[in-house]
Ligand SMILES: O=P(O)(O)OC[C@H]1O[C@H](O[C@H]2O[C@H](CO)[C@@H](O)[C@H](O)[C@H]2O)[C@H](O)[C@@H](O)[C@@H]1O
């Protein structure tokens with residue numbers, strides 16, 4: 230399949246007057262690191278995103294599994310429109326706050342049980358996002374199967390709670406089933422300045438796969454990163470290729 234970093238269209242045929250740019254963070258804009266805190270945001274990326282935000286009239290948003298507070302620390306001093314926590318949070322414009330009543334936190338009893346999974350061994354990390362809890366094993370790759378099995382079993386032990394165990398890259402995350410990136414992107418695209426624009430979404434992970442099918446009915450399309458995903462318009466080899474593409478979009482004014 231043609232890769233977006235080598236092809237001439239449709240990645241290069243984007244008109245910034247028409248599109249809304251929706252960008253996943255980890256594995257799309259940023260290279261993976263051993264732990265969530267160790268990722269690095271190149272200064273050029275901040276400048277490019279800030280420039281594209283202005284050039285699209287505010288229609289650029291990050292769409293991430295990370296929560297907004299975490300996103301803002303990573304990209305500071307830049308603050309961007311963003312979907313955080315896999316759709317738990319929504320900020321349409323810089324300076325605004327996501328409505329805290331929008332999504333309930335994950336049940337504390339579920340969190341306590343999940344936190345116990347870290348006993349499987351050194352290198353199994355807990356990330357508490359309020360709305361959800363993630364268990365990472367990038368530092369302990371041999372623990373992935375056991376972590377996944379324990380997490381699934383814990384979720385099944387709460388049959389009355391609508392929980393979702395979402396796999397990712399060396400991680401599994403438990404969240405309320407009521408929201409995801411696709412539902413939040415659909416909501417964002419109904420609001421100005423996103424409304425009426427063609428959504429162009431770039432993402433790398435399982436959670437992003439739900440977003441791709443909602444784009445064509447809105448006149449948009451998506452790009453995968455690091456692999457080919459059916460239903461996308463192409464794929465980028467990795468985050469460096471995505472960053473170079475964004476630099477190019479801004480440079481030529483698209
Ligand atoms: O939706 P995204 O913006 O792609 O966020 C997905 C998850 O990214 C982070 O975890 C992943 O990246 C870490 C840093 O490179 C890596 O150590 C970890 O193994 C990956 O799973 C983040 O920590 C999660 O909260 C996000 O859901």
Ligand SMILES: [Mg+2]
Pocket residue numbers: 253254255256257432433434
């Ligand atoms: Mg990602």
